Every structure is written in structure tokens, then in C-alpha cells.
Amino acid sequence: MQMIYSAQEMNRTIQQLKEKGQTIGFVPTMGYLHEGHQSLIRHAKAMCDIVVLSIFVNPAQFGPNEDFETYPRDIKRDKIIAEKEGVNIVFNPNVDEMYPLGESMLVTVKDRVDVLCGSSRPGHFDGVATILVKLFNIVMPDKVFFGLKDAQQVAVVDSMIKNFHYPIQLVPCQTIREKDGLAKSSRNIRLSSDERKEAVHLYQGLKEGLLLVNKGERSAAHIKSQVTLYLETHLRLGKIDYVEVLGYPDLQSKELLNGRFIIACAVQYEHARLIDNIVANVNNKLEGEPYAANINEK
Amino acid sequence: MQMIYSAQEMNRTIQQLKEKGQTIGFVPTMGYLHEGHQSLIRHAKAMCDIVVLSIFVNPAQFGPNEDFETYPRDIKRDKIIAEKEGVNIVFNPNVDEMYPLGESMLVTVKDRVDVLCGSSRPGHFDGVATILVKLFNIVMPDKVFFGLKDAQQVAVVDSMIKNFHYPIQLVPCQTIREKDGLAKSSRNIRLSSDERKEAVHLYQGLKEGLLLVNKGERSAAHIKSQVTLYLETHLRLGKIDYVEVLGYPDLQSKELLNGRFIIACAVQYEHARLIDNIVANVNNKLEGEPYAANINEK
Structure with missing residues (x-):
């Protein structure tokens, strides 16, 4: 090298x-x-x-x-x-x-x-x-x-x-995650042990949103409010910076989702601001597919 | 082609x-x-x-x-x-x-x-x-x-x-010029016949400035004022937009010229704004040399 x-x-x-x-x-x-x-x-x-x-x-x-x-x-x-x-x-x-x-x-x-x-x-x-x-x-x-x-x-x-x-x-x-779902990030080491436990809920909240889409929900505002509600309910130490549901990759807001979209959130902890998202397609229930490359590793 | x-x-x-x-x-x-x-x-x-x-x-x-x-x-x-x-x-x-x-x-x-x-x-x-x-x-x-x-x-x-x-x-x-010294430009066709005759003075004015440098003058302000005076005296139809004497290519103003410098002017005519300049070096009396490439044409 x-x-x-x-x-x-x-x-x-x-x-x-x-x-x-x-x-x-x-x-x-x-x-x-x-x-x-x-x-x-x-x-x-x-x-x-x-x-x-x-x-x-x-x-x-x-x-x-x-x-x-x-x-x-x-x-x-x-x-x-x-x-x-x-x-x-x-x-x-x-x-x-x-x-x-x-x-x-x-x-x-x-x-x-x-x-x-x-x-x-x-x-x-x-x-x-x-x-x-x-x-x-x-x-x-x-x-x-x-x-x-x-x-x-x-x-x-x-x-x-x-x-x-x-x-x-x-x-x-594709985003690489810890076993419990937390997205890997250089900034994760700054979380306290309690914050680290709580941070699993970012991805859980996003998955709640994806679940709604997969059940047929298309209203971006409704999905956003449900993800927000989930995070508000489950976060005690972290403060929600944003929850957004947008078209992707143009990041335009839309009333009804169609094609590729993103559900994203950011949460501020004491010494670290965490972000996470799910990119998916209303026509394709697999998260991130076929947008993200995902070679078969090992 | x-x-x-x-x-x-x-x-x-x-x-x-x-x-x-x-x-x-x-x-x-x-x-x-x-x-x-x-x-x-x-x-x-x-x-x-x-x-x-x-x-x-x-x-x-x-x-x-x-x-x-x-x-x-x-x-x-x-x-x-x-x-x-x-x-x-x-x-x-x-x-x-x-x-x-x-x-x-x-x-x-x-x-x-x-x-x-x-x-x-x-x-x-x-x-x-x-x-x-x-x-x-x-x-x-x-x-x-x-x-x-x-x-x-x-x-x-x-x-x-x-x-x-x-x-x-x-x-x-190097700038390519008409026989009388006017710099070639796509916008020259917009000059009236009287403006075209007068426009020769842009380059003449700049050369007055270069002459001062070659005689030993180093004050940028003095050179600028002499070029301005020349243009004010010789232009009747055109309006001076600027005359500047600066370091080159950093275009920083300096009290005393050293190394490479530019003497530049812009003049507004009715349907065309003309610009011209001389880039030279106080250590080298040849205008534009050795900065500009100048192959032997023909």
C-alpha cells in the first residue's frame, strides 16, 4: 500500500x-x-x-x-x-x-x-x-x-x-449498521452508555415509517408525523433535530410519495449529533434497493 | 473537422x-x-x-x-x-x-x-x-x-x-491587434466609424504608462494618473470606466511596482465596452514577455 x-x-x-x-x-x-x-x-x-x-x-x-x-x-x-x-x-x-x-x-x-x-x-x-x-x-x-x-x-x-x-x-x-440497527459512524464513540442504548430508536423509528409505506400509506406528512411520534415517545436523552420524508435524490417535498423516497432523521445528543435514513421505493419494498449497490460481502 | x-x-x-x-x-x-x-x-x-x-x-x-x-x-x-x-x-x-x-x-x-x-x-x-x-x-x-x-x-x-x-x-x-494597435474583439464591430478612430487611444494610453515604467517610474498611482490624463485628453466619445495599475496575476494593488504588473483600462462607447491592457515586468522591458506564449506565426 x-x-x-x-x-x-x-x-x-x-x-x-x-x-x-x-x-x-x-x-x-x-x-x-x-x-x-x-x-x-x-x-x-x-x-x-x-x-x-x-x-x-x-x-x-x-x-x-x-x-x-x-x-x-x-x-x-x-x-x-x-x-x-x-x-x-x-x-x-x-x-x-x-x-x-x-x-x-x-x-x-x-x-x-x-x-x-x-x-x-x-x-x-x-x-x-x-x-x-x-x-x-x-x-x-x-x-x-x-x-x-x-x-x-x-x-x-x-x-x-x-x-x-x-x-x-x-x-x-448501503448503510452499515451495528447488530441492533444503529448506523455506524465515527461520532458514535461520543455517546454515553445510556445514549448508545437509546440511539437504537432512530432506525426503529425510520422502519416504522417504511412499514407504513409498505402497508400502502403514501402521505408524506402522515408518515413524517408517525415517525416523529415514535421518536418523541422513545427518546429521553436525545433531542429531535428533524424528521423528513422527501423524494430522492432530488430531496423535493411531495404530498404523496411515488418512486424513490427518503425517510430521514437527525437527533442531537450531548456530544454527538446522529443522523440516519432509509432510502426506498414505493414500487419496491426492499429498503435501499435497487438504488444502493450491495455486493455480496463474504 | x-x-x-x-x-x-x-x-x-x-x-x-x-x-x-x-x-x-x-x-x-x-x-x-x-x-x-x-x-x-x-x-x-x-x-x-x-x-x-x-x-x-x-x-x-x-x-x-x-x-x-x-x-x-x-x-x-x-x-x-x-x-x-x-x-x-x-x-x-x-x-x-x-x-x-x-x-x-x-x-x-x-x-x-x-x-x-x-x-x-x-x-x-x-x-x-x-x-x-x-x-x-x-x-x-x-x-x-x-x-x-x-x-x-x-x-x-x-x-x-x-x-x-x-x-x-x-x-x-499575446493580445492580437489591428494595425493601429486596437485590440481585436468581437465587440469592435459595434463601434461607429468615429468611435473606431478614437479607440486607438486606449492602447496608446497604456503604452504611455509602459514608457514611464521603462524610464524608471515605479509608483503605481503616478502611472495610473498619467494614463488617465492621456485618456481624458484624447477620448471625446468614450467614457473611461477604469484605469488600473496592479500586480499580476494576483491583481493586488501595490504602492511601488515590482516583478510582473498590469496596466489596464476599460472604456464605454455607445454600443460597446472596450477593454485593453499591457502585462509586463519591471525587470524585463518587453511587453508581455516572458509571461505570454508567443510562437513564431508563419
């Missing part, structure tokens, strides 16, 4: 691989890898010749009151996991390398961002889109892998690839 | 050329080609295997009161010129092709834009940077050619390539 810190060296390496006809799978991360990331890497391994994993905590996507400084970092451990998963190249630049002229040019995202997490994190997706433009230009991947855990991020990347005509295929991958 | 209208076909064609090891030179234009563009094409021919010329009048870089609708267009004539100059591919998409999701994602340029033309054209360079991100992703050029006539545009593209890590070499090319 190769470690690369310089953007120029990264791009030169890619150009050489492409000249040899190798396809590039790219998994962009902020590090502190967990099984969600491992699943993305496995998807990339299964679908591409070379897997590039980037580890970069991107300051531009954190708000002034967010946790950029304290975001968990453990590059040593990340390297061990990446090596074990068969990553070919880890790209681990520093901030000056990625922002050589500071933040003097940014991407502004005007659609799909004033709902869900975007509405309480102004500028967050501008930061995400900005770093991805840089990373896409350096890594020039054929396919890029994102977890549906951050479903709004997937929607923004989908929009970005279409808007900016990147010749890149977006591969959204 | 191949005409391509679809972004996908354009990108597929490029990928095939790259697989054969061909280098791509790219000349982005809004059409209505003149000798300035022809010079860019000749530079690209001299430095690359394949020359792609794009013709696209980009709505996002026109302000609400600007001339998007009436901007001169003549694709038939453009094709004849491009063919004659040996262009390999003309990319001529329509607005829906380039903006499939409207203007839902834009590039915001925060530096080098609040001076010169940028200050009177808010959003103009956001539109330029946005279309170039799209075009760069589709055409994937090795080198891109811009005329120094739009020196601020060259400065913004320079910033864009660095900010966004495009593996593209920017080749700024």
Missing part, C-alpha cells in the same frame, strides 16, 4: 495507472475508519482495478461552531485497516496542500441543501462540493463510492457529477 | 484520443471568431496533437443588463475559420446540454475579481469559472489557451487551476 501526501504526486501516479488501462475506484473519507468505510472499500475492490482512499478532514465543511478541531483522527489505525482491506493508495494531504490559495474559490450548492442536515449546517455542502472538485481532479476516478448513511451528501454528489459533467460513476452503498 | 454537440460524445471522443496517447489543446470561446482566436488556435496547433475549439455563449457570465441575447453569433463563419486553421474538433453544445440542472451549482470566485472588469460585472467571473469547470471536465485538456486581452480572465483561470488542482497547463497568449 502506497502513502501519498502530495497532490501532484497523486495525480502523476494516477495518470501512469490510467496509461496502463487500470480503472480507479475512489473512496473519499475524513478518516477514523469504521465498518461503513470498510464496506465502501470492499465495493470499490469488487468493481475497480485500483482503490484510492483519501483521508482528509476538510475544514471548509465544518461550520464555525462545529467540531473540526476535535473531529476524531487516528491515521495509524486507519492505515492498518486500509492495508488489511487491500487499499492500493492512501492519499493523505494536509490543509495547505488541498487549499494552496486558501478558500479563494468555492463551489456553491443551491439545490438539495436547504432541507435535512443542510438547513442547520449552512455552507456545509459548499465545503463538501469544493473538496470533491479538488479530489476528483487529482484522483480522476472512474467510480466514486459513498455511503447512503449520508444520503444528502450522496444527493449533492449526484447533482455535482451531473452539473459539472464529471465522467465519474457514483456508487451509493 | 468533427462537429460535436453532446457533452457525453465529446468526453468519449477525448477518452479515445487519450488512450492513443494524443495530447489535447483546448481553446474555449464564445464564437464569432477573430484573429485573436485564430492566434490561440495556432498556439494550440503548435503545442498539442489535437485541438478542440468550443463555441458556447455562456449565459451565466452575462449580467441581467448585459448583451447575452445580442452577443454576436455566426456559427457558419466560425466553422469555416476553424476548419481553415486546422481545428480537429469543434464542441458546440446548447445551454441545456451544459446546464442540465440549471444553475443549481456554481463556482464562486472570491479573489482577483473585485477589481478591473470584475467590480462592474458582479458574478461575471463566477459564470466564467463555472462553465470552465464543466468544459475542463468534458474536454480534459493537457493545455488550455487564453488571450491576454482578457487579462483578468487569465488571472482567474490561473487561480482556478491552482485552487481546484486541474492537471492542465494554462498558456496565456
